Amino acid sequence: MVELDPPDAPHPDVALAVQQVRVRFGATTALDDVSFTARYGGITAILGPNAAGKTTLLRAIAGLIPHDGAVVVAGIDVARLERRERARRIGYVPQHSRLDAPLSVFGVVAQGRYAHRGGVDALRAADRAAIEDALQRVDALDLAARSFAALSHGQRRRVVIARALATGARLLLFDEPTASLDVGHALAFLRLARELADAGAAVVVVLHGLDDARRFADDGVLLDAGQVVTAGPIARVVAAEPVREVYGVELIPDAALGFREAT
């Protein structure tokens, strides 16, 4: 584990510092010189039109694709971390999990403890507590004994989120979590993201809807063609000028339909 030198050391609130990240796929440059920060206790939305590089950026942060530049989590360049150490610091939830096996829900969430206990050790009290806490947070404690394969789409998603929470990571990455959800489920997810952030996590989420981002995120990163157009507080990112520049549309303040969860 290598700590950065004091002059580079970020503010203690900074969970993630993406520094001049560049990703190439063959001759095409998917991400070019991307830099931004995300903080603990906040939701940072990664925004942009189709093919802007949002998912690529999230995958680069998660360590799934090779890149130039640095991804610094809690002051440590993750390239220098051993893979299990990295898994304990970064939780990643893909848009669609490929898991489809009839494992027990408890067993699936227990997979999140792999980075702590390895391939052979039995579950310790701390592991059990983390698993139950994770299930509780996504409101799935009552599903623990069920078979994952028998769950609904929405339940599966909550269990996969619980698995990421069980890693104990304080940086959580979500790839388009609301893309295939109806408005009710999308709101439920965004409320969960807010709860996680309020509990001290740094939530970085790829979103398609600018209205959702505006209402739920604290900060935003607007990408276009692999480059950052603007990054910072969400009100400055989802604003008339950058939206016109990137999407070619006019923002109408307070014009969209608004929804909230029924009480």
Next chain:
Amino acid sequence: MTPPRLSLPVIAAATGLLVLASLLVGHGALGDGELARTFLELRATRALAAFMSGAALAIGGVALQALFRNPLVDPSILGTTAGASLGGQLAIVAFQLAPGWARPAFLVPEMVLPIGCLAGAVMALAILLAVIRRTRSELAVLLTGFLLSTLFLGIGALLVSMVQDSFELGRAIIAFTLGGVGGAGTRHVLLGLPLVAAAIGALWLWARPLELLLSGEDEALTLGVDVPRVRFWTVAWVAVGTSAAVAIGGNVGFVGLLVPHVMRPVVGVELRRLIPATALVGGAFLVVCDLAVRAAPLRAELPLGVLTGLIGGPLFLVLVLRSQREAAHG
């Protein structure tokens, strides 16, 4: 609805009783004390050989099904047993034809076959992995396995026909190619036992990261799994187990497909439980199959692989049709 779960001790006890009972069945009568002892020894060696072979092939199926995230693969369908078989055939020929000075003194004849089989199994799995790295299609995996299997069996058949000039060599290679545990001696069993035991133990130790691979490589990586290492060692230990099974019992197909499929509803999909349960029941399954070919009123003994093929072939078709149906409705 969770199906009733059988505990491992119950499965182990039932398996043990079945294997013991199999010793009492056969053509020879056990009335004569001295003769009975010999019969029982022969049958025990044979049962142990069948058990080891079945256990190794069955866990090979479990491990490959997890690795490829595909319930339709097993060492025979992916060409691993055919590769091991071809490796064994080449080893027999090379050993017989090599001049005396080229045979190292430490190389006892019983060791030649397992070494050849291991080389063949590793080669088969390496080619398969290299080909399918470029695709994620399940169909491509199955087709590649089928092509490899056909290719290896074809080369093997060519080899068999080429060496018929030498009576001894021809006999040895045909006996091995037909398969069956009838020819397995105590030395074969003693040589295979540590390999099979090591393969089962090692795959059990890799079970947890292998199970994380059920979510695909990306999710496993982000949960801390060293995916290339898990893939390498899974393939390596499946190759060791399969080659020991083929060296002992020849090219026996479908065990790795059939047994895990039957065991999943019984013990669940968790690999820590499924691997030992499948090893036990896979072993017992081949003991029973061998009993059937031993006791069948046929003039010549039916090769073991023919019987498992007769059972496994139709089942494979059923599984393919069911998975197509699930995909269509899914």
